[in-house]
Amino acid sequence: VTVAARPATPARTPAELDDVTLRRACRGDAMAWRALVERYQRPVVALLSRMLGPGRRAQVEDLAQETFLHVVRGLDGFAPGGPAKLSTWILTIAARRAIDELRRRAPAPALVEPAGGERGDDALHRAELAAAIRRAIADLSPEYRAAFLLREYHGLDYAEIATALAIDLGTVKSRLSRARAALRAALAEVHP
Amino acid sequence: MTDRAPDDLEPELGAAERARLEAWTADAPPADLADRVIAAARGEPATSHTPVAGPRRHARVVAAFLAGALVTAAATVVIVRRPDSAHRAAAGARVTTARESIALGHRGIAVAEPGASLAWHVDADGAARVEQSAGDVFYRVEPGGAFVVATAAGEVRVTGTCFRVEIQMKPSASSLKGAAVGAALAAVVVVTVYEGGVVVAGDNGDQRVAAGERVVVGEDASAIALGAPPPVDITRDQLLVRDATQRRIIAELTARVAGLEPHVAGPREAIRTLRRGDPRDHADDDGDGRPWFDPSPELLAQFAAECRIRFDTPPIEGTEPFQLPADYAAEAGIAPAELTAINAGIRELHARWKARLIALYLEATGEVDRDRADAMSPSALAREIEDKGAEGEADEIRARIARERAGLARPPADLSQTSPVERYLRSIITLGDEMETIVARAVGPARARALRELNDGWGSKHEMSGCSTR
Numbered sequence: 126v127t128v129a130a131r132p133a134t135p136a137r138t139p140a141e142l143d144d145v146t147l148r149r150a151c152r153g154d155a156m157a158w159r160a161l162v163e164r165y166q167r168p169v170v171a172l173l174s175r176m177l178g179p180g181r182r183a184q185v186e187d188l189a190q191e192t193f194l195h196v197v198r199g200l201d202g203f204a205p206g207g208p209a210k211l212s213t214w215i216l217t218i219a220a221r222r223a224i225d226e227l228r229r230r231a232p233a234p235a236l237v238e239p240a241g242g243e244r245g246d247d248a249l250h251r252a253e254l255a256a257a258i259r260r261a262i263a264d265l266s267p268e269y270r271a272a273f274l275l276r277e278y279h280g281l282d283y284a285e286i287a288t289a290l291a292i293d294l295g296t297v298k299s300r301l302s303r304a305r306a307a308l309r310a311a312l313a314e315v316h317p
Numbered sequence: 318m319t320d321r322a323p324d325d326l327e328p329e330l331g332a333a334e335r336a337r338l339e340a341w342t343a344d345a346p347p348a349d350l351a352d353r354v355i356a357a358a359r360g361e362p363a364t365s366h367t368p369v370a371g372p373r374r375h376a377r378v379v380a381a382f383l384a385g386a387l388v389t390a391a392a393t394v395v396i397v398r399r400p401d402s403a404h405r406a407a408a409g410a411r412v413t414t415a416r417e418s419i420a421l422g423h424r425g426i427a428v429a430e431p432g433a434s435l436a437w438h439v440d441a442d443g444a445a446r447v448e449q450s451a452g453d454v455f456y457r458v459e460p461g462g463a464f465v466v467a468t469a470a471g472e473v474r475v476t477g478t479c480f481r482v483e484i485q486m487k488p489s490a491s492s493l494k495g496a497a498v499g500a501a502l503a504a505v506v507v508v509t510v511y512e513g514g515v516v517v518a519g520d521n522g523d524q525r526v527a528a529g530e531r532v533v534v535g536e537d538a539s540a541i542a543l544g545a546p547p548p549v550d551i552t553r554d555q556l557l558v559r560d561a562t563q564r565r566i567i568a569e570l571t572a573r574v575a576g577l578e579p580h581v582a583g584p585r586e587a588i589r590t591l592r593r594g595d596p597r598d599h600a601d602d603d604g605d606g607r608p609w610f611d612p613s614p615e616l617l618a619q620f621a622a623e624c625r626i627r628f629d630t631p632p633i634e635g636t637e638p639f640q641l642p643a644d645y646a647a648e649a650g651i652a653p654a655e656l657t658a659i660n661a662g663i664r665e666l667h668a669r670w671k672a673r674l675i676a677l678y679l680e681a682t683g684e685v686d687r688d689r690a691d692a693m694s695p696s697a698l699a700r701e702i703e704d705k706g707a708e709g710e711a712d713e714i715r716a717r718i719a720r721e722r723a724g725l726a727r728p729p730a731d732l733s734q735t736s737p738v739e740r741y742l743r744s745i746i747t748l749g750d751e752m753e754t755i756v757a758r759a760v761g762p763a764r765a766r767a768l769r770e771l772n773d774g775w776g777s778k779h780e781m782s783g784c785s786t787r
Contacts, residue, residue, distance in 0.1 A: 143450055143469070144469055145436075145448045145449075145450040145467065145468075145469060146448075146450070148448065148467070149436055149448055152438070154408070154410075154436065154438075155355050155358075155359070156410050156436065157436070158351070158354065158355055158358065159351040159355060162350055162351040162354050162355075163351055166346035166350050166351070167345070167346055169346070170343065170344055170345065170346040170347075170350075171343030171344065172343075174343050174344035175341070175343055182344065185344060186347050186350070189346065189347075189350060190350065190353050190354055190357060193350070193354040194354055194357050194358055197354065197358050198358065251340040252340075254337055254340035254341075255340040255341040255342065258337075258338060258340065258341040259341060277330065277335065277338055278338070278343075298326055299326075301326075301327075302326040302327040303327070305327040305328070305329075305330060306327045308330075308334075309327070309334070312334065312337060
């Protein structure tokens with residue numbers, strides 16, 4: 126078994142916020158807050174929307190807002206030179222909020238897959254593929270889902286995932302392994 | 318499911334499998350997420366969750382009337398925070414596209430070259446801090462407390478009056494090791510002192526730099542003070558070369574100061590005036606007996622030479638119109654009926670402004686999805702419109718408007734033939750007048766003017782300056 130340090134594809138996280146803007150944000154500068162939100166909003170919303178699944182746009186927006194509110198209010202506690210990157214810290218907050226939300230709320234509305242319509246073969250294939258991945262991820266528990274998404278869509282390494290989800294490294298490997306198996310099974314149903 | 322690690326872990330995904338993951342696209346963030354976060358952080362209690370349909374969706378800012386105006390990216394904004402102090406607290410941020418003079422509250426002037434990026438905060442007690450993240454900026458500092466320029470490579474603490482901070486991004490040998498090219502740049506900061514002195518605090522400790530000296534600080538560049546004593550073993554020829562070099566540098570510095578002084582003179586006078594007066598009095602920053610937003614003909618002529626325009630705007634940049642709180646109004650001597658008129662005016666102008674911006678946005682960008690434009694805040698729409706302008710276009714328009722305001726040129730006969738960027742700029746600079754007209758319908762022209770003068774304008778004070786060299 127080969128365990129790579131990071132996924133082979135580029136991480137979907139943006140370049141980190143510069144130190145000057147970060148310090149301004151720590152001091153409560155609203156323009157710096159704006160820069161911070163605009164820098165990280167795309168991966169945060171992406172993580173939350175994949176965690177919560179379709180039909181929960183309003184919840185995703187609320188959780189994104191709560192995530193960034195928590196971030197700007199907690200910046201004093203973030204150590205810029207510390208072990209965690211700002212993006213990892215923010216994604217950690219988002220992931221934990223999503224897990225809490227999924228534990229607290231009722232199951233997502235029944236998934237209605239978009240109709241194929243008159244799309245071409247390629248678009249249809251991608252839609253089928255996306256639906257298969259969504260179904261596979263939706264079948265995972267929130268904790269497994271978070272580990273998989275942080276790894277495969279946001280490029281976190283095992284140690285960062287362990288810290289983010291407050292679990293040990295072995296558990297990270299175990300969860301990712303099961304998530305990959307589920308994903309492979311789902312992908313096998315869709316022709317390449 | 319159990320978390321116990323299995324004996325055989327499922328292998329990592331391969332490149333082909335990861336490529337297939339891309340089929341699952343994610344939602345895009347809402348256009349107003351930053352507005353909502355800022356509004357919630359400033360004006361709402363720290364609840365962990367509030368209903369979506371509740372106040373969190375509204376950019377309701379209650380900290381202060383003046384702080385409620387969101388900053389447009391292209392404007393210098395001075396935010397008055399405490400009107401009852403001897404000096405005004407001020408803060409702002411600027412990314413320059415042309416040379417600009419920027420008043421740093423009552424503490425000094427920054428002359429920023431194109432490409433400079435700085436943010437500043439000046440307390441009412443005079444302590445000033447500037448964060449300079451890029452570019453070349455000349456500073457003239459007035460006495461009155463700590464004055465610090467923070468850069469990525471260290472801090473410059475001012476003990477003198479006149480210096481320049483230049484940030485250059487250079488390849489870094491250490492960060493090149495195993496890093497992406499984008500990350501392989503390090504900030505090298507060049508500090509040149511013209512008068513007085515500064516202390517540069519970097520990783521290698523503090524270093525005093527006196528007038529006529531220059532110091533280079535940053536990764537791979539140990540501090541080099543050109544004014545340091547010569548080595549004891551220097552030869553006569555080396556001493557002559559060193560002397561000639563220093564003379565050339567001093568001549569360059571002298572010429573640079575001479576070139577910048579006229580640029581600085583106007584704002585310096587404004588600062589002196591600002592420091593003399595009680596901020597609660599009607600604005601007389603220019604010492605001409607006129608409100609800040611209504612400069613004298615002489616000042617307008619000076620502005621034309623500097624390609625400078627000045628204007629005030631009500632707080633209408635957010636997703637929702639700001640509403641002046643009753644307690645602030647009472648403290649400022651605004652009667653309840655006048656408060657109603659002001660808040661109604663802000664709402665009316667917000668709606669007008671947004672409709673105007675949407676039309677310009679659709680024209681400038683070619684966007685056909687009106688709903689998408691409708692979801693954007695006025696400040697976001699404005700940024701998009703500005704971004705669609707040709708390089709240097711905004712500078713040229715600003716120069717023409719400055720000349721028109723001084724009576725040195727005629728405005729275009731048919732504005733509909735001008736570009737969206739020009740119509741946007743011409744519209745934003747008249748928002749203060751438009752607000753006054755709206756409020757005057759309810760309280761009369763004289764009182765509307767008086768209300769506008771209460772805080773030097775309706776909310777935010779903007780100045781843009783710098784003539785294009787093209």
